[in-house]
Amino acid sequence: MRFRPYRSAGAEFSSDKELKQAIKSILGYRPGNIFLYHLAFLHKSATQETNNGIKINNERLEFLGDAILDAVAAEYLFKTFPTKDEGFLTEMRSKIVSRAMLNKLSQKMGIDQFIQLDSGSNAAFRACKGDAFEALIGAMYLDKGYDFTRKIIVDRIINRYFNMDELVNQDVNFKSKIIEWAQREKKQSLFHVVEEVGSGYKKQYIVELLVDGEAIARGQDYSIKGAEQNAAEKSWQKINGETIDL
Amino acid sequence: MRFRPYRSAGAEFSSDKELKQAIKSILGYRPGNIFLYHLAFLHKSATQETNNGIKINNERLEFLGDAILDAVAAEYLFKTFPTKDEGFLTEMRSKIVSRAMLNKLSQKMGIDQFIQLDSGSNAAFRACKGDAFEALIGAMYLDKGYDFTRKIIVDRIINRYFNMDELVNQDVNFKSKIIEWAQREKKQSLFHVVEEVGSGYKKQYIVELLVDGEAIARGQDYSIKGAEQNAAEKSWQKINGETIDL
Numbered sequence: 001m002r003f004r005p006y007r008s009a010g011a012e013f014s015s016d017k018e019l020k021q022a023i024k025s026i027l028g029y030r031p032g033n034i035f036l037y038h039l040a041f042l043h044k045s046a047t048q049e050t051n052n053g054i055k056i057n058n059e060r061l062e063f064l065g066d067a068i069l070d071a072v073a074a075e076y077l078f079k080t081f082p083t084k085d086e087g088f089l090t091e092m093r094s095k096i097v098s099r100a101m102l103n104k105l106s107q108k109m110g111i112d113q114f115i116q117l118d119s120g121s122n123a124a125f126r127a128c129k130g131d132a133f134e135a136l137i138g139a140m141y142l143d144k145g146y147d148f149t150r151k152i153i154v155d156r157i158i159n160r161y162f163n164m165d166e167l168v169n170q171d172v173n174f175k176s177k178i179i180e181w182a183q184r185e186k187k188q189s190l191f192h193v194v195e196e197v198g199s200g201y202k203k204q205y206i207v208e209l210l211v212d213g214e215a216i217a218r219g220q221d222y223s224i225k226g227a228e229q230n231a232a233e234k235s236w237q238k239i240n241g242e243t244i245d246l
Numbered sequence: 247m248r249f250r251p252y253r254s255a256g257a258e259f260s261s262d263k264e265l266k267q268a269i270k271s272i273l274g275y276r277p278g279n280i281f282l283y284h285l286a287f288l289h290k291s292a293t294q295e296t297n298n299g300i301k302i303n304n305e306r307l308e309f310l311g312d313a314i315l316d317a318v319a320a321e322y323l324f325k326t327f328p329t330k331d332e333g334f335l336t337e338m339r340s341k342i343v344s345r346a347m348l349n350k351l352s353q354k355m356g357i358d359q360f361i362q363l364d365s366g367s368n369a370a371f372r373a374c375k376g377d378a379f380e381a382l383i384g385a386m387y388l389d390k391g392y393d394f395t396r397k398i399i400v401d402r403i404i405n406r407y408f409n410m411d412e413l414v415n416q417d418v419n420f421k422s423k424i425i426e427w428a429q430r431e432k433k434q435s436l437f438h439v440v441e442e443v444g445s446g447y448k449k450q451y452i453v454e455l456l457v458d459g460e461a462i463a464r465g466q467d468y469s470i471k472g473a474e475q476n477a478a479e480k481s482w483q484k485i486n487g488e489t490i491d492l
């Protein structure tokens with residue numbers, strides 16, 4: 001598949017040379033196959049078609065980069081925190097690779113300015129930053145391999161932009177913990193409102209967490225969000241108690 | 247951290263030599279650091295304590311191996327299906343790394359016979375097979391690195407135990423697709439019963455899918471499961487329609 005430079009509606013054109021220099025200054029190395037990096041910045045709103053009629057954008061690279069980033073973050077945390085359990089590692093990783101964090105990183109590193117998207121897509125611009133960040137990791141991986149990519153992620157991204165102590169102390173979101181746990185265990189987690197009690201400003205919500213259809217715990221609060229956190233915290237304790245008993 | 251052979255209640259003891267031979271026959275290579283492989287088979291019910299009081303079992307390795315397996319599967323699918331979109335790749339990966347599939351693999355490959363667990367834990371035995379499989383991948387990765395691990399996973403596992411054509415044609419589970427999509431997009435998905443209509447054998451459920459709190463679509467069926475699938479299928483079409491419009 002040969003890549004030809006393009007200019008999509010509203011998108012800024014980047015020449016090969018310009019993009020190579022940008023990658024060098026942002027990530028510290030000269031790309032080999034520059035096509036991959038052009039592709040990493042090609043938002044789906046600016047999807048291109050190859051000579052043989054295949055539609056291309058950065059979504060496939062994002063899928064790959066997401067997985068590579070997860071693996072590198074997993075190893076980094078595994079080695080940085082040798083005595084912490086897997087619950088801690090999972091939670092830390094979810095903080096590092098959260099969409100909000102990746103969007104912010106994309107902007108801080110100046111990656112976002114290379115994203116090509118359709119001029120009508122400004123509303124989607126925020127979300128596409130993190131996507132392009134992941135796609136860039138995917139491109140780097142295909143271009144340079146795993147060990148190289150791991151080194152760049154650790155040296156140029158994690159060590160520069162993350163403070164692990166701060167991250168450890170960041171507020172614990174029990175709902176996220178439950179969701180992460182369920183993903184890891186390949187279980188289906190579902191928070192649902194089972195009842196509303198009282199009315200007006202005294203109205204409270206009762207939320208239940210189901211894991212694979214089985215009720216784990218209920219929480220109650222004046223907001224659904226609060227009731228979810230409450231149910232999640234109780235469930236978290238219950239799950240951890242139970243798994244120790246296994 | 248030095249590892250000392252152990253015999254936990256009800257668990258079979260594996261000597262270093264025995265385990266090395268088993269890995270050689272199952273995966274085709276001689277392990278370097280055999281401690282890692284012992285650890286990979288150490289279920290949390292048989293948790294050990296090191297000399298300096300740190301509790302060890304296979305959960306940390308499982309966390310790492312899960313991420314490495316996801317990355318290898320992502321790349322394998324990326325390269326095997328060069329013209330398929332990321333929705334297809336995500337779905338295929340979720341079929342490959344499903345807990346049920348990993349449990350089955352663990353058994354087929356004969357990995358399960360090395361798992362050390364407390365004698366009271368037979369109920370948990372089924373689930374722990376897939377966990378040990380992932381932990382073994384984590385051990386292999388730490389012992390031999392990414393490229394080696396990728397080659398073993400592709401040559402000795404994917405190519406031997408998976409038929410991609412069959413996997414492509416496996417029934418599509420729209421609820422799984424939605425959940426996978428939401429995970430990838432870092433969104434929170436929630437299927438909840440909003441209404442029950444009729445009664446007795448004519449009772450039907452109306453289930454709604456919320457994505458980050460926003461209602462996407464509703465489905466109706468005589469079972470909650472059916473209504474969920476229905477809501478998921480409608481939502482899938484809607485989401486894909488919408489994302490193309492972005």
